[in-house]
Amino acid sequence: MTRILYTLSGADKTRHFSPHAWKTALSLAHKGLDYQLEPVGFTQIPVIENAATKTVPLLRDGDRLIPDSFAIALHLEETYPDRPSLFGGEGGKATARFIESWTQTVLQAALIRIILMDIHDCLEPVDQAYYRASREARFGTTLEAVLDIGAAELQAFPARLEPLRAMLKKQNFIGGDSPLFADYIVFGALQWARITSPKAILVAGDSVTDWFERCLDLHDGLGRTVTAA
Template sequence: MNRTLYALCGADRSRPFSPHVWKTTLSLAHKGLDYDTRAVGFTEIPAIENGATALVPVLRDGDILIRDSFDIALYLEKTYPDKPSLFGGEGGQAMARFIESWSQLTLHLALARIILMDIHDSLAPVDQAFFRTSREHRFGMSLEAVAQTGIEEQKTFAARLEPLRTTLKRQPFIGGETPLFSDYIVFGPLQWARVVSPKRILEPGDPVRDWFERCLDLHDGAGRSVTAA
């Protein structure tokens, strides 16, 4: 095996939490591909592959280096066409682009406010300092102030999932009867919250929670390889 996935972790290197890395983790499992995981903290990312990236995930597959979870999925689809498809054709790829935009604009922004302090508290001290500076610059306020907005965000978060909830009342996965990369796109941020935060994001009986549990069980329970916070 000559395949390495660089994964963002906190102080506990056995607990990768990046939503984008989780998209790639399930994509690799979907394709049935073996790989090694290289755990990195925020401040170690600039040293990956001699400064090849500022973000994770990064996948090295032999002599090929691929950045960005969507680009990795496209690469895996093209390079391993004999393995189960991540998109189910061009229509599935186009659908995944829409799901990616919706997830980034709706789920990631809301969850970031809800779990921001939990992420900070899970990091090693050197990464906590980086995280505070970079996120306070991004949000234009202190982490503590962002966390206060997250209290109200959590109350309304379930309503943001209504389009997904309606879909999952009709079918077991976003991809239909079986999961596709679109499922992994949405799984990523919810797994992010599960791994770093004890806050209850999804209520029992919610079709989205039922779908999330099914996703955790996929590929021999790859999502459950890291326990909930």
């Protein structure tokens, strides 16, 4: 069976960085499923698989096309029930929904302001033009102005991790003794920053940093196959 995972990259196609596609990459590895990675630029997304999606990740699993990382995780759980579970039951699915909402509204909302210009700088020129126009419309100001806001966000970011930090002092993963999809959700956001930006998002000696390092080592070091910026 052919599996293709479409993800996002800049000018260097070996450095895919979509936070949502990283969730899916680790989910596929968790299930022990092979796949082919297809990195694309922002302006290529509308034409992949005959305009099947407006965002990545997009997974082709045989003759099925599944967009959205959470939908992909549900598909993998339902299609391959004999392989390790991504959720550990219905409660795990509900918990993952909360973790996803927290990650997107708290962590990623802060991180984008910190790494916005770094992402722009790693893109192909055609994607830089698209990225600048779309993000300046979203934020209502220039990328450079957002960068100024990002300096304050970087200082405040450790405090945003406190709920996770407190929990990880008591267990190795959000999933308990071993990772679940909830771990991959938060990992994807921090991996996005690690790959695109040289800024120090995490600090040594923090339980979150230790957890992130464990996540980088998962599945034969899958997270480390792309080096830090």
